[in-house]
Amino acid sequence: DAKTTQPTSMDCAEGRAANLPCNHSTISGNEYVYWYRQIHSQGPQYIIHGLKNNETNEMASLIITEDRKSSTLILPHATLRDTAVYYCIVRVPDSSYKLIFGSGTRLLVRP
Amino acid sequence: EPEVTQTPSHQVTQMGQEVILRCVPISNHLYFYWYRQILGQKVEFLVSFYNNEISEKSEIFDDQFSVERPDGSNFTLKIRSTKLEDSAMYFCASSEARGAMDEQYFGPGTRLTVT
Numbered sequence: 714d715a716k717t718t719q720p721t722s723m724d725c726a727e728g729r730a731a732n733l734p735c736n737h738s739t740i741s742g743n744e745y746v747y748w749y750r751q752i753h754s755q756g757p758q759y760i761i762h763g764l765k766n767n768e769t770n771e772m773a774s775l776i777i778t779e780d781r782k783s784s785t786l787i788l789p790h791a792t793l794r795d796t797a798v799y800y801c802i803v804r805v806p807d808s809s810y811k812l813i814f815g816s817g818t819r820l821l822v823r824p
Numbered sequence: 825e826p827e828v829t830q831t832p833s834h835q836v837t838q839m840g841q842e843v844i845l846r847c848v849p850i851s852n853h854l855y856f857y858w859y860r861q862i863l864g865q866k867v868e869f870l871v872s873f874y875n876n877e878i879s880e881k882s883e884i885f886d887d888q889f890s891v892e893r894p895d896g897s898n899f900t901l902k903i904r905s906t907k908l909e910d911s912a913m914y915f916c917a918s919s920e921a922r923g924a925m926d927e928q929y930f931g932p933g934t935r936l937t938v939t
Contacts, residue, residue: 745924747927751867754933755932755933756828756917756930756931756932757859757867757915757917757928757930759927759928759929759930762927764924806923806924806926807922807923809880810855810857810869810872810879810922810926811857811869811872811882812859812869812928813869814866814867815866816866
């Protein structure tokens with residue numbers, strides 16, 4: 714699985730968009746980008762995933778660069794409940810079941 | 825909205841005792857997983873289970889661990905003889921499918937404390 718690099722921490726104001734970057738410069742053609750988050754001591758929560766096209770769901774948008782070497786998770790209107798650790802995970806879903814969690818980005822949403 | 829549930833929420837046991845952690849995956853899901861997170865550390869994969877057999881396991885998942893789906897709804901993790909270093913949060917997860925739609929949904933976890 715490709716290695717990912719994320720900032721250790723970020724913050725944003727409540728109501729504003731939170732843009733969380735992830736670098737995965739060694740990603741291969743069949744690897745997907747997944748985002749999960751973990752709110753303090755709870756189980757990780759699936760957010761979104763994509764291969765090369767931008768994706769949007771009710772929680773977030775995922776923007777993947779054309780060369781696929783980086784991506785950005787966008788929470789359009791962050792709330793205090795979005796304070797969490799966000800994990801960017803790159804994997805080939807058909808080759809392994811496991812999710813490999815790194816250290817993630819700790820997002821603090823300020824009132 | 826369907827969710828994964830886990831019991832108990834907190835288990836305290838003495839070193840050397842056997843513990844069974846229980847999970848009820850989402851009802852139409854076919855793939856089941858256990859992860860653990862030692863306090864302050866990363867979430868680590870333990871094992872995946874499909875069609876009544878282990879499909880993948882990590883090096884952490886040694887002979888002290890076993891998993892079982894004893895009926896149509898429960899999925900259990902057994903630790904045969906607990907050690908102090910087994911103290912962690914244990915998360916169960918399930919997914920509906922494999923491949924590109926294999927989003928894993930996690931339960932709230934069981935905090936295991938080994939004394």
